[in-house]
Amino acid sequence: MRLGLLLMAAIVLGLSAGGSLAQPRTSDPTPGMAPRLPSTPVIGDELPGLGGPPGGPSNDNAPHAPDLLVAVFRPGTPDATSSAFAESLNLTIERQYELSGLRLRVFLMRIPAGGNVDTMLPRAAADGRALWVQPDFSYQSLDDSSGAVSKQYALTRIRAESLPLAARGQGITVALIDSGVARTHESLNHDKVTLIDLVDAKETPPPETHGTAIASIIAGSGKVKGLAPAANLIAIRAFTEADPKTGASTSDSFHVSQGISSALDRKARIINMSIGGPNDPLVRMATEQAVLTGVIVIAAAGNAGPDAPPVYPAAQRGVIAVTATDDKDRLFSGANQGDYIAVAAPGVAVLAAKPGREPGASAYDYFTGTSMATGYVTGLAAILLSADPKLTSVDIRRIMETSATDLGAPKKDPKFGWGRIDAAAAFSASPTVGAAN
Incomplete structure (x- = not known):
């Protein structure tokens, strides 16, 4: 249990600052771990406190919705903070949930007509109230x-x-x-x-x-x-x-x-x-x-x-x-x-x-x-x-x-x-x- 808590703390507090779990050898059967691969930086990975996105950067060039962004807030962030964040950027909160275990508050926000995620992300990241912001990436079966x-x-x-x-x-x-x-x-x-x-x-x-x-x-x-x-x-x-x-x-x-x-x-x-x-x-x-x-x-x-x-x-x-x-x-x-x-x-x-x-x-x-x-x-x-x-x-x-x-x-x-x-x-x-x- 103590080891699990320490590992969880590594994710929340350290991985965005360059930390990572030990890489397995590929010459032996992998003990439950697959390698992480590099990609381009995500906007918002320099934020203080929890430190931004886990485990390194993502690829903002991957397919994503042009008029949506995802904003992630620290545990316990008041509703007033996320609402004020959205209002100040003229964003509409579409949906939200709390990530199990870590209790991060995750919001899906819509960008107003005439705007787009590529221009909105730098503004949203510079605001500082969200732990990080990112595109709403696309997934396929x-x-x-x-x-x-x-x-x-x-x-x-x-x-x-x-x-x-x-x-x-x-x-x-x-x-x-x-x-x-x-x-x-x-x-x-x-x-x-x-x-x-x-x-x-x-x-x-x-x-x-x-x-x-x-x-x-x-x-x-x-x-x-x-x-x-x-x-x-x-x-x-x-x-x-x-x-x-x-x-x-x-x-x-x-x-x-x-x-x-x-x-x-x-x-x-x-x-x-x-x-x-x-x-x-x-x-x-x-x-x-x-x-x-x-x-x-x-x-x-x-x-x-x-x-x-x-x-x-x-x-x-x-x-x-x-x-x-x-x-x-x-x-x-x-x-x-x-x-x-x-x-x-x-x-x-x-x-x-x-x-x-x-x-x-x-x-x-x-x-x-x-x-x-x-x-x-x-x-x-x-x-x-x-x-x-x-x-x-x-x-x-x-x-x-x-x-x-x-x-x-x-x-x-x-x-x-x-x-x-x-x-x-x-x-x-x-x-x-x-x-x-």
Whole structure:
């Protein structure tokens, strides 16, 4: 506990001033940490007190909303201060929340007509009342359309059929930060799915393709078999669907970070983020909060190709970054590559659930992307935790990496990480199960 508090203090008080946690060696299985990569400065990282954005700068050149900015205030800041800040700059407060654990107050503010975020940020940063200000960066779901392959090969490829029948992820709470999930889909156990809508605040969010597909990969229990069908799934809608056919969805800094905070408030043991975006200070801080409180954070490595820069939060320290393979263990051609890749899982032409054309109807399709692979790794993490709830996030990562089927260059490589996950081998390698055997 004392070590955790010291690490938390390092984030809040020191990382923006150049501090960082120790970097792992890439020649050995990574002990729960992925490397942080450099980027350009963010406006507001020289502020006193807490010191501004966590863990170093971000990339203000990444895609972001032209008429929105995010302002982050210290814990306990009075409403009058944030209101006066907005009023003095002619900004309108759209939404707000308190970041779980750190109690930072996060505001989404709209810039008046005729203004833009690039000219407003220097003025807002110079004001001094906010801890930091930043653009409202854009995020996307990481999937792609694809042709079908026969059968549901993914579970066979990762040897899920060799798991004990009782290994179903029971008792483990998994948070899925994504687009809306069709809770009543015939391949989902609706009693195990809790819906939260951060976009429209609806009691029943709209059923959307990407979120439903990932939910079925993690916890499917019907025609689509998920790896952890007994897990408790908190489906947090932080994304809005842009294309129902492919499931392409979009979000922003405010909603993604709020999704992570909501997952922490609800005591999730695992967070699945089949999403990607820039090295964003706000999302980075929320993710670090999750990692340092022992939550297992699993994210998609990206679908922008082998020459693309790292995708976040997958490339962030402490996150398990997942790439995608096909039914013959070949790397997905569109996958990002880099030292931050931890493991691979099936993600090419994967059968998954999707909402039907009529309200309440169920349908299915084949999907491709590192998003889908991330769902299988999340399911495996739930199974391992269910078998031994005392396992830490570092334990889970080490078990997955050391039990993976090595692909590509020997040991860890920038394409496959430590290799494609093997569910049966990972289960047998867990301390409790291994000792029992």
